[in-house]
Amino acid sequence: MTKGKVLVIDDEDIVRTSCSRALTPEGYEVKMARNGFDGLRMIEEEEFDLVLTDLKMPDMDGIEVLGKIKEEWPGIEVIIITGYQTVDTAVKAIKLGAFDYIEKPFTPDALVSAVRNAFEQKKR
Amino acid sequence: MLVKKSLHSLTGKLIITIGTLMIAGSLIFWYFLFRYQENALIEGSVKYGYSFVEYVRKSTRYGMLAYQKLIIQQTIEAIGSEEGVLNIRIFNRQGRITYSSNKKDIGTILDKTSPVCTGCHTEDEHPKDTKTWSIKKEKDYRVLNIVQPIYNEPACYTSTCHFHPKDQKVLGLVEANLSLALLDKSIKQQGIAMIIYVLVFLFVISVVLCTILWKFVSTPVSLLAQGMERVAAGDLDYQVTINTRDEMGDLAKAFNAMTLDLKKAKDELVEWGHTLEKKVMEKTEAMQKAQAQLIHSEKLASLGRMAAGVAHEINSPLTGIVTFGHLLRKKFPEGSEDREDIDVIIDQANRCSNIIKGLLGFARASAAEKTLINVNDALSSSLNIVRNKADFFNIKLIINFDESLPPVKADPSQLQQVFLNMIMNAADAFDGKGTITITSRTIEDEGKEFVEIEFSDTGSGIREEDIEKLFEPFFTTKPVGKGTGLGLAVSHGIIKEHGGSIFVKSKLGEGSSFFIRLPVYREYKS
Structure with missing residues (x-):
């Protein structure tokens, strides 16, 4: 039994x-998933509890992916991974319903703690 | 002094003209005077001649009335022997010489064409019966000839001799020839004296005229000419010294005034030339500076873009290094050498991450959210951050804020970042102990208003060759690991983005001053 399903x-x-x-x-x-399209297709096929998505990707960026998920599967929590943190994008992401954002390069501990927080939020 | 002495000079011409006029004038004048005097003398002689003849007539009257021919002849001879009397003759109506001081003439008959008779007897006319005179030239002297008629009178026709009838008007003539030799001599002497007077007069006048012309015309004219030559040759300080109150003096004054004006104009022109040159040089310098700055900015901007790209690409591999480093680290017991080695890897990866954060800040300078802020407030916030840091315990902070600072339009957090960076840099300039002075003020540069913030430290200063590279990314003088070399580059980018400028003045060993200028918000000014 897993603690939950995470899509990266x-x-x-x-x-x-x-x-x-x-x-x-x-x-x-x-x-x-290697891009936004693949990721969304996978979410359609199977259930996920949490999605970690990069902000800057070719074709479809993290904000778009976040928007789609929050529109169709509001129950899935999203954590944004960014190598390019600005106040602007962070605010935008949180406004769109992202649970948190995490800066690259991150330590395993920081990632785990962010994911754990997200799951705790989900349980409540 | 050089004065032209030729006849073509002004003086020469004036002297010739005036001299000629004077010689001609005085010749005419003296000639007429001479003639007038001669006439007056002759007139006197004629008067004398008439008296003389009248004297002869009266002397012989008794003899005539008494018809004593001998007495008459003797009287005439006596009078005729007087000096200056050439001869005396008495004619009767028929033209016969009845008495003469020269006995040989007696009895000679002269017809009406003889010189004695032509005085009265002219052709076709009734003879005049008045006294006449004439002058004729003898060998070396002139002779005055006087002829006077002897009128009939009651005593004559009532006389015992009854010689003359009553109806005759003129009974005869008395003629006297008087020598004018003395008169001629006197006239000649007078003429010579007059010529001498004229010559002396002309000489004196010429000398006086020459002197006057020399003093009042030639000398000033040549002085002026000399002045003009000097001025033409470029000596505009030259002044002509003619202090007379005449036209020459006025001319000299006018000339001096003109020279002064000329000098003033020339000086102004030269000044303009210098100013122009200076202005051109200044403009050229400013343009070169602007160009250099443009190139510099462009360089920094492209470096920024590249840095951002590199940063973004490197973050992902760094994530891998950090994550796998941590995973590997857990496999070794605490305190083991392997675990410490892995810690070094993780630390260095984190350092890379920090460098990248700086790079991203540098690239992000353009994404600013500008509002109207007071620079003093932003400075205070930055100071609050550092004030409690342990690094600043031994650093003296002197704050000189201009309380009436106008607002600027800027991103407050970016400005704080810049100010923080400035303060940290200043603190790094000395080993823990020193003074940092922060001043804010309003200045005007090329007609624009700026808020200027100065950060001065008492540190080691910056080497001249380093000043140019100071704002380039990755340039640092700090020890390896301490600075990323991005702080000033980021600050530069931010200040540029705000339309401001950042520059440094430094003296090695005495400290550095960083100046930040931000344009005052325009609407506030009006």
């Missing part, structure tokens, strides 16, 4: 793997 959407393989390697030992089931 990032165009960078190393970021996806890092998230997977950090979260899997903590008992989360981690799936990965």
Whole structure:
């Protein structure tokens, strides 16, 4: 029995793997998508509790993915991963319903703690 | 002094003209005077001649009335022997010489064409019966000839001799020839004296005229000419010294005034030339500076874009390094050497991350949210952050705020970042102990108003060759690991974005002053 299902959407393989390697030992089931389209298709096919999405991606960016998820699956929490944190985008993301945002490069502990917070929020 | 002495000079012409006029004038004048005097003398002689003849007539009257021919002849001879009397003759009506001082003439008959008779007897006319005179030239002297008629009178026709009938008007003539040799001599002497007077007069007048012309015309004219030559040669300080109160003096004054004006005009022109040159140089310098700054800004901007791109790309691999570093770290027991090695990897990755954050700040300078703010407030916020830091315990902060600072339009958080960076840099300039002076003021540069903030430290100063590179990304003089070399580059980018400027003045060993200028918000000014 897993603590929950997490989908990581990032165009960078190393970021996806890092998230997977950090979260899997903590008992989360981690799936990965290389872009926004793939990610949304996967959400349609199976249920996820949490989505970690990169902000800057080709074709469809993190804000768009966040908007789509909050529109169709409001129950899924979203954490934005950004290597390019600005007040603007952070405010925008939170306004659109993101639970949190996490800056690259992040430590496994920081990621796990953010994910854990999100799940606790979900339970309430 | 150089005065032209030729006949073409002004003086020469004047002297020739006036001299000629004077010689001609005085010749005419003296000639007429001479003639007038001669006439007067002759007139006197004629008067004398008439008296003389009358004297002869009266002397012989008794003899005539008494018809004493011998007495008459003797009387005439006696009078005729007087000096200056050439001869005396008495004619009867028929023209016969009846008595003469020269006995040989007696009895000679002269007809009406003889010189004695032509005085009265002219052709076709009734003879005049008045006394006449004439002058004729002898060998070396002139002779005055006087002819006077002897009128009939009662005593004559009533005389015992009954010689003359009553109806005759003129009975005869008395003729006297008087020598004018003395008169001629006197006239000649007078003429010579007059010529001498004229010559002396002309000489004196010429000398006086020359002197006057020389003193009042030639000298000033040549002085003026000399002055003009000097002025033409460029000596505009030259002044002509003619202090007379005449036209020459006025001319000299006018000339001096003109020279002064000329000098003034020339000086102004030269001044203009200098100013123009200076202005052109200043403008050229400003343009070069602006161009250099433009190039510099463009360089920084493209560096910023590149830095942002690099930062973004590097963040993901760094995430991998950090994550896997942590995962690996957990596999080694606490305190083990391997674990410490991995800590170094993680630390260095974090350092990379910090560098990238700086780079991103540098690139982000353009995304500012500007509002009207007071620079003093932003400075105070930045100061509050550092004031309680341990690094600042031994640093003296002197704050000189201009309380009447006009507002600027700026992003407060970005300004705070810049100010913080300035203060931290100042603190890094000395080893823990020193003074930082922060001053805010309003200044005017090229007609525009700016708020200027000055950060002065008493630190080590900046080397000249480093000043140019100061605002370039990754340039740092701090020890490795301490500075990213991005603080000033980011600050520069932010201030540029706000339409301001940032520059530094530094003296090695004495400290540095960083100046930030931000344009005053325009609507506030009007």
